[in-house]
Amino acid sequence: MRPACSARACGGGSLRDVRLSHVVEALEDFYRPAWAEPWDAVGLTCGDPDQEIGRVMFAVDPVTAVVEEAVEWGADLLITHHPLLLRPVHGVAATTPKGRLVHRLITSGVALFTAHTNADVADPGVSDALARAVGLTEPLRPLAPSEDDARRGLGRVGSLGEPMPLRAFAAQVATGLPRTAWGLRVAGDPDRTVRTVAVCGGAGDSLLDTARAAGVDVYLTADLRHHPASEFGEHGGPALIDAAHWATEWPWLPEARRRLTAALDVKTRVSTQVTDAWTLSCTSEGVEKIS
Secondary structure (H helix, E strand, C coil), X not given: CCCCCCCCCCCCCCCCCXXXXXXXXXXXXXXXXHHCCCCCCCEEEECCCCCECCEEEEXXXXXXXXXXXXXXXXXXXXXECCCCCCCCCCCCCXXXXXXXXXXXXXXXXXEEEECCHHHHCCCCCHHHHHHHXXXXXXXXXXXXXXXXXXXXXXXXXEEEEEEEEHHHHHHHHHHHCCCCCCCEEEECCCCCEEEEEEEEXXXXXXXXXXXXXXXXXXXXXXXXXXXXXXXXXXXXXXXXXXXXXXXXXXXXXXXXXXXXXXXXCCEEEECCCCCCCCCEEEECXXXXXXX
């Protein structure tokens, strides 16, 4: 692995003379494009590689509210986990929502970079940050290791410092993750003892069987569907905790920020806006808006 890029090492002249190309080089060292799934769209979406970068903002989603926050803060670069243009497009006219965002970014001088599935499998990556956020201890290991590197892969498996009941661990997860309208959904005996946990940031129902085979007590992920979860429980698998997609990926942002600031002299900010798709929590007792 080549060393992380610094402004001087990249030919920047001074520590404050950081170009977009320098930032991209550092990010692609942390989260290599070759690690991304074939269907994914990672890397630089818009921006001039020779552009000077002084301020960098991190967010999960490249949505209007986040772009406006980046513009208002004076960011030169927005780094997101989710791609803006995942599917092929034939134009970015401002007559479409995504086209308007591209125009807003370019006219405001804000570059956009995405690290998605390449950040999911990185070491450390999205699931490492999730594991630490909910209290798992080192060492962590991949739930589904990559074929070319056993240290990388999807999900992570770790242990708690002290065993605890499922109900207590669920409360610990709720405290460790950002609050959303989705909250947490838990399947399993609330008194079940939890020692080992598997986590996967984002949609992780494709790893249900892998979590069962790992012999963990709980599998924490997002976007679980009714039938797979129900069948999983019938087969005596681990307990399940289903969190909001956005919430399971947000802990990666501060970690990515730390890695970048250790490599380059730039000001950084992590967006705390809740960009989860679900905004209202409704019960018989009333309606609560999460923002």
